[in-house]
Amino acid sequence: MSTSWRTLETIVRKHQSMVFSIALRITGDWGAAEEAAQDVFLALYRSLDGLTSEEHVLFWLRKAVVHRATDYRRRFARMPEMRGEAVNDLPGNPNDGDPLQTRHLQQLVACLPENLRAAIVLRYQEEMMPEEIAQTLEMPVATVKSNLQRGLDLLRRKAEKVLR
Amino acid sequence: MDEFERALMEALHREAAPEGFAERVVARAGPVKAGGRIWWKKRAFQWSLAAGLAATLLAGGLIEHRREQQIRGERAREELMLALRITGVKLHAVQERLAEMDREGGKQ
Amino acid sequence: MKRILGAFLLSLLLAEAAMAQRKFPAGIEKFAARAEETTDVSLDKSMLNFASKFLSSREQDQQARRIIASLEGIYVRSYEFNKPGAYTAAEIAALRQQFQGPGWSHIVSVRGKGSDGDTDIFMHLGDGQIKGMLIIAAEPQELTFVNILGPIKPEDLKELSGQFGIPQIRSPKNAQPEGKSK
Numbered sequence: 001m002s003t004s005w006r007t008l009e010t011i012v013r014k015h016q017s018m019v020f021s022i023a024l025r026i027t028g029d030w031g032a033a034e035e036a037a038q039d040v041f042l043a044l045y046r047s048l049d050g051l052t053s054e055e056h057v058l059f060w061l062r063k064a065v066v067h068r069a070t071d072y073r074r075r076f077a078r079m080p081e082m083r084g085e086a087v088n089d090l091p092g093n094p095n096d097g098d099p100l101q102t103r104h105l106q107q108l109v110a111c112l113p114e115n116l117r118a119a120i121v122l123r124y125q126e127e128m129m130p131e132e133i134a135q136t137l138e139m140p141v142a143t144v145k146s147n148l149q150r151g152l153d154l155l156r157r158k159a160e161k162v163l164r
Numbered sequence: 165m166d167e168f169e170r171a172l173m174e175a176l177h178r179e180a181a182p183e184g185f186a187e188r189v190v191a192r193a194g195p196v197k198a199g200g201r202i203w204w205k206k207r208a209f210q211w212s213l214a215a216g217l218a219a220t221l222l223a224g225g226l227i228e229h230r231r232e233q234q235i236r237g238e239r240a241r242e243e244l245m246l247a248l249r250i251t252g253v254k255l256h257a258v259q260e261r262l263a264e265m266d267r268e269g270g271k272q
Numbered sequence: 273m274k275r276i277l278g279a280f281l282l283s284l285l286l287a288e289a290a291m292a293q294r295k296f297p298a299g300i301e302k303f304a305a306r307a308e309e310t311t312d313v314s315l316d317k318s319m320l321n322f323a324s325k326f327l328s329s330r331e332q333d334q335q336a337r338r339i340i341a342s343l344e345g346i347y348v349r350s351y352e353f354n355k356p357g358a359y360t361a362a363e364i365a366a367l368r369q370q371f372q373g374p375g376w377s378h379i380v381s382v383r384g385k386g387s388d389g390d391t392d393i394f395m396h397l398g399d400g401q402i403k404g405m406l407i408i409a410a411e412p413q414e415l416t417f418v419n420i421l422g423p424i425k426p427e428d429l430k431e432l433s434g435q436f437g438i439p440q441i442r443s444p445k446n447a448q449p450e451g452k453s454k
Contacts, residue, residue: 012189016181024179031249031332034182038242041189105175124169125176156168183328240315240323241333247313247348248336251418252432254409258391261382 008045011057016041018126019065025121026069028110036068043068062126063136066118073114101159108158116151119144184238191239295347296417297367297408303415306358307351316345335431343422344404356412364410368392371406389414405429 019040023033043064044057051057109120122133130148134141165173295314304310315323320340327333340346351358371394372378380393389411396404402425407418 008193009186009190012186016185016189017178020181020185021176021178025176030182031245034185035246037181037185038189038192042192045193101171102175105172109172109176120172121176124172125178127173152169152172155172159168234326237322237326240319241326243313244315244320244323244327244336244340244346245332246311247315247346247418248339248432250311250313250348250350250416251346251407251420254391254407254416254418255393255429255432257384257389257409258380258382258393261384261391262380265382 007048008041011044012041015058015061019061021125022062022065022121023069023072025106025109025125026066026117027073028107032072033069036072037065040064040068059136062122062128066122066137070114070118105155105159108155112151112154116147116154119147120151120155123148187235188238188242191235192242295345295419296349297370297406300349300367300417303351303359306353308354309352311348311350311352313346313348315347317343320346339424339428339431343420343424345419345421347419347421348417350414350416353413353415358413359410359415364390364408367408384411
């Protein structure tokens with residue numbers, strides 16, 4: 001693949017929403033998500049020659065952004081819970097049936113333990129199957145399924161508690 | 165998939181990337197070395213940029229010039245926000261420690 | 273005698289001026305060789321003005337615009353090491369020593385617990401005004417120098433510590449002058 005700026009720009013425009021969104025759900029912070037997402041595309045730019053297909057690029061991007069966003073989250077976890085333009089400050093989706101529940105769910109996902117959060121985001125935002133998630137996160141499928149179940153249970157319990 | 169899972173999918177919709185995101189990425193993809201000077205200080209890049217600008221202007225490529233200016237500007241903005249972010253992190257650490265000392269002092 | 277004294281005073285003034293103009297403490301380049309990653313941001317007045325034109329209407333960008341409006345430059349150098357022990361306490365003490373002279377006030381010195389690291393803040397003063405601020409943050413695996421040139425205001429510092437994704441906390445009673453924690 002050519003590594004011209006135009007190629008990079010094309011790839012970024014095509015996948016920026018996906019990469020940024022995964023980073024946002026994992027870091028819970030708009031600024032950190034943008035930095036992580038930028039880092040991922042720059043790393044992709046350096047690795048383009050080794051990528052062989054569109055599917056490969058997609059797989060690579062998802063894997064890289066999960067790792068990078070998790071790193072950012074761990075780095076800033078030295079501080080008290082991140083604020084700034086946090087998830088609950090984001091404009092709601094105009095198609096949201098219930099903006100309050102949507103934002104609350106976004107917040108709950110951002111507060112999930114690290115190992116559960118990535119699986120939930122890849123399943124419910126990216127609509128990936130557990131086998132695909134297992135490949136991306138480099139863990140056994142059984143572990144992914146377990147994390148998805150535990151994550152979902154935790155979200156349900158917390159959502160019920162607040163919305164009651 | 166039950167109702168809760170559908171609500172979760174809806175909540176976890178993809179967000180649009182921030183305005184100008186692609187330009188900032190492309191701007192950062194310029195020739196920067198870790199530990200080296202930022203790109204616009206490299207003389208070689210300055211010469212190649214000057215030559216590129218002259219060519220595009222001669223060819224009537226003012227639009228291209230404006231686009232490059234935009235990229236450079238987005239790059240400068242990113243550098244600024246990074247600098248302020250790093251500064252904020254360090255000052256916050258100081259604030260935290262001072263607040264902790266204050267609390268410890270109050271307990272004695 | 274007068275001539276010798278005059279020359280001596282002039283050299284002190286020149287040294288102080290040189291220190292003020294320097295973007296980073298002298299001798300920090302050696303850390304680059306030991307670092308796994310280096311971040312280098314150098315923005316003089318013209319670059320700050322240029323960057324300012326591309327700030328958006330978002331709150332964070334507008335805060336940045338307010339903070340940099342009167343500044344002459346922002347310089348950040350950060351070294352990340354892959355393990356602790358890449359630098360010695362003596363090396364950092366020697367860097368701090370560079371800012372103990374006239375025109376500098378060591379306003380904050382916090383010593384962290386465990387892996388928190390140490391941070392020192394120096395203000396550059398002249399004609400009764402703040403002319404800049406220098407931060408030296410020494411953590412086990414990271415060494416950061418921030419030099420802000422220009423009349424940075426205390427409220428700007430509060431903004432800096434409370435924005436850009438970093439949570440704000442209630443201010444303690446004002447930062448102790450020469451507040452050394454032991």
